[in-house]
Amino acid sequence: MPVFNPVDGQASAPRRGEALLPLIGHTPTVPLRFEPEGLTVWAKCEFLNPSGSVKDRLAKTIISDAEERGVLKPDSIILECTSGNTGIALAMVGTALGYAVKILMSHTASVERRYLMQQLGAELVLFEATHGYRTGINLTLKMAAEDPRVFLPRQFENPLNAEDHERGTAPELIAQVPGRIDVFVAGYGTGGTLAGMGRGIKARYPQARVIAMEPAEAAMLLGECPCCHYIEGVAGGYLPPLLQSAPLDGEIKVSSAEAMTMTRRLNREFGLLVGTSSGANVAAALRLAAELGAQATITTLLCDRAERYFSTPLFDHGGSR
Numbered sequence: 112m113p114v115f116n117p118v119d120g121q122a123s124a125p126r127r128g129e130a131l132l133p134l135i136g137h138t139p140t141v142p143l144r145f146e147p148e149g150l151t152v153w154a155k156c157e158f159l160n161p162s163g164s165v166k167d168r169l170a171k172t173i174i175s176d177a178e179e180r181g182v183l184k185p186d187s188i189i190l191e192c193t194s195g196n197t198g199i200a201l202a203m204v205g206t207a208l209g210y211a212v213k214i215l216m217s218h219t220a221s222v223e224r225r226y227l228m229q230q231l232g233a234e235l236v237l238f239e240a241t242h243g244y245r246t247g248i249n250l251t252l253k254m255a256a257e258d259p260r261v262f263l264p265r266q267f268e269n270p271l272n273a274e275d276h277e278r279g280t281a282p283e284l285i286a287q288v289p290g291r292i293d294v295f296v297a298g299y300g301t302g303g304t305l306a307g308m309g310r311g312i313k314a315r316y317p318q319a320r321v322i323a324m325e326p327a328e329a330a331m332l333l334g335e336c337p338c339c340h341y342i343e344g345v346a347g348g349y350l351p352p353l354l355q356s357a358p359l360d361g362e363i364k365v366s367s368a369e370a371m372t373m374t375r376r377l378n379r380e381f382g383l384l385v386g387t388s389s390g391a392n393v394a395a396a397l398r399l400a401a402e403l404g405a406q407a408t409i410t411t412l413l414c415d416r417a418e419r420y421f422s423t424p425l426f427d428h429g430g431s432r
């Protein structure tokens with residue numbers, strides 16, 4: 112579609128990516144009213160981003176910034192290690208802007224994520240995650256050293272990941288929730304969400320508490336050893352550098368079983384087709400709401416969509432399908 116230029120009255124050709132980029136962000140926030148608990152928590156619907164997750168925001172911001180700084184060239188290869196959602200988001204934004212995208216992903220990430228990245232044209236490299244994310248991050252550094260065309264978004268340490276939430280997602284949430292925010296709770300993968308949302312919310316409401324949700328099986332902030340869990344996308348056996356800039360006031364543990372029960376509740380009682388980390392976030396938010404009382408405003412994020420979990424235990428209903 113031609114774009115009308117109001118200055119000279121001429122129609123100009125649209126920039127590649129113009130159809131996609133405006134669809135990212137500006138997600139709604141909804142109240143989740145829990146009966147019989149008689150409690151409400153507020154959830155920002157990041158699963159409504161075009162690729163289906165909160166990661167669309169960082170993909171748009173980091174790639175646009177690299178373009179503006181002249182770092183990206185037509186033959187550049189965007190290379191990232193990810194648990195999946197960042198890979199899908201980078202593949203989507205990279206494709207829309209005409210760049211090649213290569214994704215390193217643990218062989219444990221769900222197969223749906225692989226299909227989506229490949230459908231978007233990304234090249235996929237699976238690795239054995241013996242030391243969690245660290246293994247994949249080291250591999251990306253090695254590949255970048257060997258090929259000058261490689262651009263590394265570095266989601267685990269790039270300050271733009273958190274700044275984007277601080278300047279964008281947090282002000283959106285503040286405007287969407289009636290009255291003040293008392294708590295923001297979420298899990299961490301890169302820590303970008305907790306760091307950025309925490310800073311943005313505290314700038315407006317300094318009394319607000321920022322709480323990290325951790326899988327009970329991998330509560331690393333509490334000094335425990337990481338073990339297997341089913342809350343995909345969070346706690347990848349690694350405390351990411353970005354998390355250090357998160358203004359944390361505490362941690363809350365949610366088991367994989369509790370996360371899955373709450374995710375199914377969100378699916379079946381609220382009709383919200385979200386994935387397991389969203390269920391974990393809401394389980395944590397509901398527990399905090401019960402502790403602080405119905406007058407407290409507890410907020411969280413719904414991170415991604417249920418469709419990327421068909422092959423995981425979330426959809427294993429033991430015959431009750």
Ligand SMILES: Cc1ncc(COP(=O)(O)O)c(C=O)c1O
Nearest residue numbers: 196299300301302304344388414
């Ligand atoms: C499904 C899901 N939930 C939560 C997160 C955590 O977000 P962040 O990386 O901002 O800490 C991720 C990160 O990849 C994710 O994929």
